[in-house]
Amino acid sequence: MSTSAAKPRVATVSLAGCFGCHMSVLDIDERIFDLVDIIDFDRSPIVDFKDFTGRCAVGLVEGGCGNEENVEVLRSFRRNCDILISLGDCATMGGIPALRNLVPTEECLREAYLDGPSVHNPSGRLPNDIELPLLLDKVRPAHEVVRMDYFLPGCPPSADTIWAALTALLTDKPVQLPYELIKYD
Amino acid sequence: MSGNIAQTAEQVCGAFGDDPARLMDIIRGVQQRLGHVPDAAIDAVARRVGRARVDVESVVSFYAFFSKEPKGRIVIRLCDDVIDRMFGYDAVRAAFEEELGITLGETTPDGRFTLERTACIGMCDQAPAAMINDTIVTWLSTDKARRIVSELREHMTPERLVKRVGGGNNGHPLIRAMVHNSIRRPGPLIFSEINRGEAIRKALSMSPAEVIRAIKTARLRGRGGAGFPTGLKWEFTRSASGDRKFVMCNADEGEPGTFKDRVLLTERADRVFAGMTIAGYAVGACEGVMYLRGEYAYLLRYLEDVLEKRRADGLLGRGVMGRDGFDFDIRIQLGAGAYVCGEETALLSSCEGMRGDPKNRPPFPAQKGYLGCPTVVNNVETLCCVTKILEVGPATFNMYGTSRSAGTKLLSISGDCDSPGVYEIPLGTPLGEVLEMCGGTRAKAVQVGGPSGRLVGRDGFDRLICFDDLATGGALIVFGPDRDILEIVSRYMAFFVDESCGYCTPCRVGNVLIKRGVDAIIAGRAEPRDLEQLEDLCRTVKSTSRCGLGQSSPNPLVTALESFRPEIEARLRADPNGYRRSFDLSRAVRPTEQLVGRKSVHT
Structure with a gap:
């Protein structure tokens, strides 16, 4: 189990997302003090851990999978976390990045790097650095790549929603979100 | 231009x-x-x-047979049904493609030929089959396909492909089709000899109310599959208010595996038209419309001729059989390749010159049907039964069958059996007995009632063909011991995906998802959870779709699970790491790998 046996560990990641869901995590404001009383952050941009340091109770996943690296990271989350939560609409359904699913991969890349009206690319080549992860043919929601346990809808889910879900999970209570937290009109 | x-x-x-x-x-x-x-x-x-x-x-x-794009002068439509796939569709298709130098869906550069696929054309007992313009060609082989193309290149006249005609009226000068009737077991009622005019004469000797009572006494129920009591339907239409009423004959026999109406229209057309006339008399309608599926256009000239002769003999027209005040005539409306039009309200939409979209019910057609007028819609076989009931009386009719399922039923039997064809059996006959008749006792499963019906495994062979147990519009497709159940389910789902009218989301989207899920199981990439979700999806599609199509389209999977769950579950496997096995990373990165010329380091 985790290094500090007393506190469960929570990991978070933003895949093909905009970090808006992470902003919403930070929007829990001063409750973050309550949060760190009951958990330790593990791999997460919030604490800037680049890799897992131990087994995690909960993984929050923002964004779907748009490239091979997203897939690898999501799979490592699945291996290292007991519970995985799709956080927000991109993780749940693909969201804005998935709009490119309507366009074939080649057309997409050509428009972005070769043919687009504002593109200046005298080499006429697609970016191909070894550091650049390869795009997937389509953006996949998280649950099409690994098994996901919970889904928190919203763009982004509100801080209250995230707070309610996390605290319920961490205190072994059923996750029951009142209607106001998951209604969006 | x-x-x-x-x-x-x-x-x-x-x-x-x-x-x-x-x-x-x-x-x-x-x-x-x-x-x-x-x-x-x-x-x-x-x-x-x-x-x-x-x-x-x-x-x-909307309709498969209409097109905004130019088509070849000759359109070859290969029937792409489960049955055709079982009996060599792929090879035949490849032969056509090679000979024509085009792939499916294309037109030759000289504009002479288009090659397409189409849903079941009602020739399952002589599959693989195809329509070449309106001409039907049957029992195709690769040799035959090549011969057809080279012959057509010479004369460009599909009719001339018919060298030998099928039996019975298939040889009639106005039909001249190579189609075979294959009536393997004519029964005492529907296929009995016709005494032309007798049924109408008897009907006219009764009051309309008495005719309806006779149909009720005979306990006739609709033969299209739903089994609604015909007499009751007529009574609703009769008592509905409106001066103008209609009788519709549903000859849009589109349920894959069904072809008995084709045989009835070929051999007993008079009995069908007499049934429509009697219905007209009973409900107070002067106009009848037969909605004939576009695939049966080759029967049109013959049927028009039958109507013409009936007019000449006073069986149609002003004052039918000399009865003042009872005028009745029939026109034939040709469909254009849309399965959903067999659904009665979609059929009405189509007759009214619209897309074949189903309508909301109520109001039911009996109140507000064709052009807003009260309308009776009956199946071809139902109308044949009507005529027979008037000919011999209700008591003779319901001597056959069971108390709640009276009379005989036509079955169109195809697939892995010795004698595919049309069988007239008393309702209430056990499925196993039917399989003995057709030489299909080795069957692993039988699709009863076509894809919208149910797949029955050996555990259900003692079940009875009747409205209260195995209700069927007539299709019986026999699958031998070597057939893959899920392949069958997948083909049928492909059919529903093609034929969904697209109006409501559960059907338009749900069927695609069900097919994808089934294909994932076949590919060995599904997990136990996937099946649970699929079953959930099936329930949603069935309970929230707008018409009968979506309400029954998940049936192939739902009923396959009833008999073959262990066999299907054996193909599921969870991933120990919780990765989704349906996701294939190497396939997902392949297009980008090819574009940038570098291999993924993760696959």
Whole structure:
């Protein structure tokens, strides 16, 4: 189990997302003090851990999978976390990045790097650095790549929603979100 | 050019009195004369009949046999049903493609040939089959396919492909088809000899109410599959208010695996038309319409001729059989390749010159049907039964069958059996007995009632063919011990995906998802959870779709699970790491790998 046996560990990641869901995590404001009383952050941009340091109770996943690296990271989350939560609409359904699913991969890349009206690319080549992860043919929601346990809808889910879900999970209570937290009109 | 197109379109409109309700015939006419229905023709038709342009265009785009794009002078439509796949469709298709030098869906550069696939054309007992324009070719082989193409190249006349005709009226000069009836077991009622005119004479000697009572006494239930009591339906229509009423014969036999109506129309057309006439007398209608599926267009001239003879003999027209005040005539409405039009409200939409969209019920057709008038819609076989009931009396009719399922039923049997064809059996016959009749006792499963019916495994072979147990519109498809159940389910789902009218989301989207899920199981990439979700999805599609199509489209999977759950579950496997096995990373990165010329380091 985790290094500090007393506190469960929570990991978070933003895949093909905009970090808006992470902003919403930070929007829990001063409750973050309550949060760190009951958990330790593990791999997460919030604490800037680049890799897992131990087994995690909960993984929050923002964004779907748009490239091979997203897939690898999501799979490592699945291996290292007991519970995985799709956080927000991109993780749940693909969201804005998935709009490119309507366009074939080649057309997409050509428009972005070769043919687009504002593109200046005298080499006429697609970016191909070894550091650049390869795009997937389509953006996949998280649950099409690994098994996901919970889904928190919203763009982004509100801080209250995230707070309610996390605290319920961490205190072994059923996750029951009142209607106001998951209604969006 | 577009002037000529408009002129042609206007001429066709004129021939149908610029009647928007005859849009199906108008567009068919334009398609026949121009080879397609271009924008200019759509504009002209919309102007002439006074419909919005989009109404006309949506009719053109809805039906498989209409096209905005130019087609070849000869359109070869390969029947792509489960049965055809079982009996060599792939090889036949490859032969056609090779010989024509095009792939499925394409037209030859010289504009002579188009090769397409189409849903079941009602020739399952002589599969693989195809339509070449309106000519049916059966029992195709690769040799035959090559011969057909080389012959057509010479004379460009599909009719001349028919060298030998099938039995019975298939050899009639107005039909001349190579189609076989294969009536393996004619029964005492539906296929009995006709005494032309007798049933109508007897009906006219009774009051309309008495005719309805006779049908009720006979306990006749609709033969299309749903089994609604025919007498009750007539009574509703009779008592509905309205001066103008209609009788519709549903001859849109589109359920894959069904072909008994084709045989009835070939051999017992008089009995069908007599049934419509009797229905007209009983409900107070003067007009009848037979909606004949486009695939059976080769029967049209013959059926028109039968109608003409009936008019000449006083069995149709003003004062039927000399009865003053009872006028009744029938016209034939040709469909254009849309399964959903067999659903009665979609059929009405189509007859009214619209897309074949189902309508909301209520109001039921009996209250507000064709053109808003009270309408009886009956299946071909039901109408044959009507005539027989009048001929021999209700007591003789319900001597056969069971108390709640009276009479005999036609079955169209195809697939892995010795003697595919049409069988007339008393309702209440056990499925196993039927399999003995047709030499299909080795079967692993039988699809009863076509894809919208149910797949029955050996555990259900003692079940009875009747309305209260195995209800069927007549299709019985036998699958031998070596057939893969899920392949069958997947093919049937493909059929529903093609045929969904697209109006409601559960059906339009749900069927695609079900097919994908089934294919994932076949590919060995599904997990136990996937099946749970699939079953959940099936329930959603069934309970939230708008018409019978979506309400029954998940049936292939749902019923396959009833008999074959262990076999299907054995193909599921969870991933120990919780990765989704349906996701294939190497396939997902392949397009980008090829574009940038570098291999993924993760696959």
